[in-house]
Amino acid sequence: MTSTKKTGFAIFAAFFFAFAISVANAQEVSGGVKAVQLTGLTGVKNNTKGNIRVENGQMHFVHGKTTADVNAASIQEVVTGADSQKAVGKTIGLMSMAAPYGGGRFLSLFRKKIDTLTIEYRDADGGLHGAIFTLQVGAADVIKKELLAQGARTTATGDVTASGPAATSATSPNTEQKQ
Numbered sequence: 001m002t003s004t005k006k007t008g009f010a011i012f013a014a015f016f017f018a019f020a021i022s023v024a025n026a027q028e029v030s031g032g033v034k035a036v037q038l039t040g041l042t043g044v045k046n047n048t049k050g051n052i053r054v055e056n057g058q059m060h061f062v063h064g065k066t067t068a069d070v071n072a073a074s075i076q077e078v079v080t081g082a083d084s085q086k087a088v089g090k091t092i093g094l095m096s097m098a099a100p101y102g103g104g105r106f107l108s109l110f111r112k113k114i115d116t117l118t119i120e121y122r123d124a125d126g127g128l129h130g131a132i133f134t135l136q137v138g139a140a141d142v143i144k145k146e147l148l149a150q151g152a153r154t155t156a157t158g159d160v161t162a163s164g165p166a167a168t169s170a171t172s173p174n175t176e177q178k179q
Helices: 002-030 090-096 100-109 139-149
Strands: 033-039 048-055 058-063 066-071 075-086 111-122 128-135
Touching: 033 058, 033 139, 048 139, 066 111, 075 139, 111 139, 128 139
Parallel strands: none
Antiparallel strands: 033 048, 033 128, 048 058, 058 066, 075 111, 111 128
C-alpha cells in the first residue's frame, strides 16, 4: 500500500509542477508586469492599472487597448524603492471609521508591501518628464535591469561605498582633531 501512495503522490506532484510551469510560462509570454501608473505618462490618467514590459529598446505601459511608450535610450534616471500601502481602503475603509471607540482605525494598521519605479525621461522635443509606478514586490528591480540593458541610464546604484557621502573622514573640517 505504501508504494501505491508514493506513486499517487509522485503523479500528483508531477501534475502540480507541470501546471505551475505552464502558468509561469503563460505569464512570461504575456511579457508584462502588473503595475499602477501613479502619475507622469503623457496621455495616461493618474492611478491607471496596466502592464509594463520592456522590449526592442522601448518601455511599454499597456492599459486597456492603448499603449504608452517611452524610448529606453531617452530615460535619464531609473530609481526603484520599497514602500507600503493600505491593505483595506476605499469604501470599506471609510465605513469602518464609523466604528465606535476608534475600532475602525485598527484596519488602517494593515498594510501590504509594494515596489516603486520612478523614471525620468526626455520626450522627442527634449522636454523633461517623470513617471511613477507601483508594482508587486521584486518586480521593480527586474524592470530596472531590463531598462538599463536596453540603454536607459541611472546614477543611483544602491551600493554604499567608502567613497560615498555616507563615509566620514577624520580630517573633516567639522571634526576637531586631538593632538
